[in-house]
Amino acid sequence: MLADHFLLAGGGHTHALILRRWAMHPHLRPKGLITLINRSSRNIYSSMFPGIISRQYKFDDAVIDLASLANRSGVSFVIGEIIGLDPERKKLFLENRPPIGFSLLSLDVGSETFADFKNFAHIEEKLVAEIKPFRSSYEWIEQFDDDPILDSQPLTVIGSGHSAFEIVLALRKRWPRRPLRLQAYESKINKKFRKGLLAADIDLRTNQEFVRGPVLLCTGNKPQSWIQKSGLQVNHQGRVLTEDTLQAINKPHIFAVGDCGVIANRQRPASGVWAVRAAKPLALNIERLAKGLKPFSWHPQKIVLQLIGGHFKSSMPSGWALWGPFSIGPSSLIWKWKESIDRHFINIFDTSKDMKKVKAESNLLCRGCAAKVSEGTLKEALKEVDLQKLGDYPEDASMVSSSKGTGTLMQSVDGFPALISDPWLNARLTALHACSDIWASGASVISAQAVITLPVLNSYLQKELLVQSIAGIKSVLEPQGAKLIGGHTFESRNEPIEQITLGIEISLSINGILKPGQLPLNKRGLKPKDELLISRGLGSGVIFAGTMHGATSSEVLETTLDTLSQSQHFLLEDIKKPINQNLDSFVINACTDITGYGLLGHLGEMLKSSNHFRELRGESGLRIKLYPDSIPILKGAKKLLRSGFSSTFAQSNRSFFSLLNSFKNAPPLIDLDLGDIQHESIEHQVIKELIVDPQTCGPLLVSCPQNVSQILLNKGPWVRIGLVDEI
Structure with missing residues (x-):
């Protein structure tokens, strides 16, 4: 039987070992869509947790990087809290997001x-x-x-x-x-x-x-309460009862292992030892079932050797070896034996060496907003079709219509190839990214239409991916009072890639509205003595680039995704009227969102547009002083930049470095106030790379008078990063 959608629920030791098996031997991995769901991107290895408490190990020494394992094994990865299971409808329920359908399910969710x-x-x-x-x-x-x-x-x-x-x-x-x-x-x-x-x-x-x-x-230990409520047969402890094949009794499409499952006629205590030993039998049965073969029975031994370790008050650490009723110890040799086994187990999941090889042997193209066409190519194309103005003086959103009674209708379009393998979160990020153009114009989002391209798959999987994608888009629109009013779907004509969900592409047309009498914000309104404020950190481009090469820790990626998945629509009220002002007064002089061209490219657009209109009015030109030390940076981004990582689109964006150079004895349009940082030092290069880093779901940037700036700074989350001055 071909597993249309095989779901690994939980990142326990058994599932982690199966992912490692498929990463090392890709030919063993079943065809079709496989998804791992866990409440976090990393799991602590239970045997080493006492060592973390005693400070023998750091957290990073004792965690299994599930996100990296999933990526290496071609498995989609979803961070989510499981709250329920419907075995009959084949649905797994998650907190604050839609349920996920499956054809086969394996439970390794640990215990409480x-x-x-x-x-x-x-x-x-x-x-x-x-x-x-x-x-x-x-x-x-x-x-x-x-x-x-x-x-x-x-x-x-x-x-x-x-x-x-x-x-x-x-x-x-x-x-x-x-x-x-x-x-x-x-x-x-x-x-x-x-x-x-x-x-x-x-x-x-x-x-x-x-x-x-x-x-x-x-x-x-006890299994989670939702397991007992699922209707699966459980023992007195609440663990799922299974056949010798590890399939739940009367539910052959569900497996259960680890602390949450137990073989009915061979019940064993919940233990990491049995969880580890169940990995190969479970993997073989999953692989056999995917080929339409009969699963085989596993007969775990009745007793296993257990090693226990600990520290006395002032002596060397000691260990005990237990075999049923027999015990040996305490002994420092047993402690060393246990430590050696634990370190070996955790080290087999280390992906750094493999990913360094990937970096050396491949030229992986970045996704998200880093997949856009370069500014130069775009301008040249627009010039040839007599649309040069759109390239020279771009705005985030365009005015569609305006009337005194209904206000001004604004429209924008955006989208990109899948950024991450979680289809719901990917769609949410795409929608947030697309909405930011409307927010930057000062308008409220009212509706959207979507174009979704799906990989070539069977109808069951396409429906599942479509449901997750549409739900992700709605999760962004509905809190804003907006609706998804239509769209179109396509089936890709490219061969499906190994990680199937990365074959999804989404584009959105976003509609917004300004109240009657309210003028749209734009890029060309910079004024002398304005202060530049940014709403959150930079660095998403290099973080995603590092992820593709296995250099970004899963903790950094998880933190980044959590930041980027937060909507910024609540900032509109601050942008439009931070103090009691009339609707037609400009409390914010200019606004944009920082996306594919990075901070430097978008500042360049603002300067060019503003200076063009000032020249028409006979006013002097403007320049910007930028304070690098004040620019907020996403956790982990600077470390990656120092290590030489960058988004593939950053190479194109480096053309914006010309804005930092003097020309014909004139000062640069954008002056980096380096302070104590030495010119052309490594730190200077890191700053330059940061400001051309392409952003997905990037921050909003506003230019406003000092009195308005102070109000925004006091309210947060704004950070002052620069100043506008006359040339």
Whole structure:
């Protein structure tokens, strides 16, 4: 059976290993669309989390980069919180976005901490935390690093399992002198572990004692509640019961592994060891099912070797080896053995070497707004068809009609090839990018039409991609009170690429309206002594370029996407009337959005248009002083620029460097105020590359008088980056 849309729900150890398998052996990857969904782009390797707490490892040392793995294996990647499943309708429900349909589904969504907060009603809520999710519990632990409350009240770890033991020993390494407790069922604590607790000066308490002070719950695992509500057969813990093939009972189109699944007649505890060992059987069955072959049964061993590690108060770290009822340790050699295994496991997911090879061997073309035609090519073409004015004095949006009764109708069009593999988020970014031209004219978006080109696929997959894309567009329009009123769809005539969703192309015609009596903002209104304000950071072009070459960390990419996916339509009220003014008065003199031509190119457009109209009025020309140190930069962008990365479209944009040069003893039109930065230094080159970096969903840029500037700066999120002056 061909998997039309195979969905990997969750980025647990099993799914991560399957992605690695397909990245290393692409011929094994099933045909069709495969999508991985996880709540974040990275997952912490559970076995190394105690080492993060003890400060033995940094977070980056112990995370699996799911976004990079998905990219390498030709799998689409979606960041989303799963909130429900309908096995019959084959729909997976996500928070704040439309459900995703599937033909085959594999669940590896991990688990939550089994906690009953009723037992801790006497404790202040902020003093109780669950060990999962790991990122949240670590942030909770950090708050006590310099908190004197622990000098008088011990921090108590509650739990009788191996996790609780390792966590409390990790806390001892983190806090050598602070009082710590482990509250557990005494009968469940290994005698050798008790000696370790004593050596680490950790107070062991019975589970019936009253708890005061901060509490960290390591009280076992439970699957998410939505799994139990899905109608799948589950055991008493809420784990999905499966056949030996890892397929859910009576639901052969659904697999379940890891903490959320268990073989019905071979039930094993939730453990990372079994999750790792399930990877190959699950991968083989997915691959066999995709070929129409019968899946085979897997018989996991009853007992597995488990290695436990921890730090005593003042000695070297030690480890214990457990095999069923038998245990060996503590021993520093076992600790070294465990550390070696953990480091090897996490290192097999390192993509940096492979991606350096990709960078050396390929010339990958950037997507998003970096896929546009160069300014020179565009101007030459427009000149030959007698439309030179459109190229010489471009505006973000065009006036369609105007009347005293209904106001002024503005229109713009924009779009690009898919920027990311998530079709919903890609469509949202495209719509936000297209709307920004209307916002830059000071108009409110009222409607849009879309042209969507889909890859050559079967009708089921095309429908799924179309549903996700249209929903992404609507997620931008509806909060603005705008509607998607029509459009057109095409089927591409190019061969589908490996990551199918990157074959989507979307263009949008956006309509906006200005109130009666309100004039549109434009690029040509720069005035002397105006201050230049920008609404958010630059650097999206180089971040996406770095992503294509595996140089951008998934954390940086996730942060960037989160920033770019935020609508800027709320800034309109600030732009149009930051103080009590009449509608026909210009509180903002000029406005544009920073997109494909970068900050320098768009400033050049504003200067050229403004100077042209000032010359017609017999006024002196204008120039701009730019303050590089003030320009906000997206996290990770400067590091990539220093490493020599750049968008493929930046090469064309470097023609705008001429704006920085003096000509015939005249000062440059745009003066970079370098301050203490040495001319032509590496830092100077980084600044120059940043201001020609092509932006997708870039910031708005306004030119306004100082009094208006101060109001906007006080209100935020605006940042002052320059000044307009006469030549």
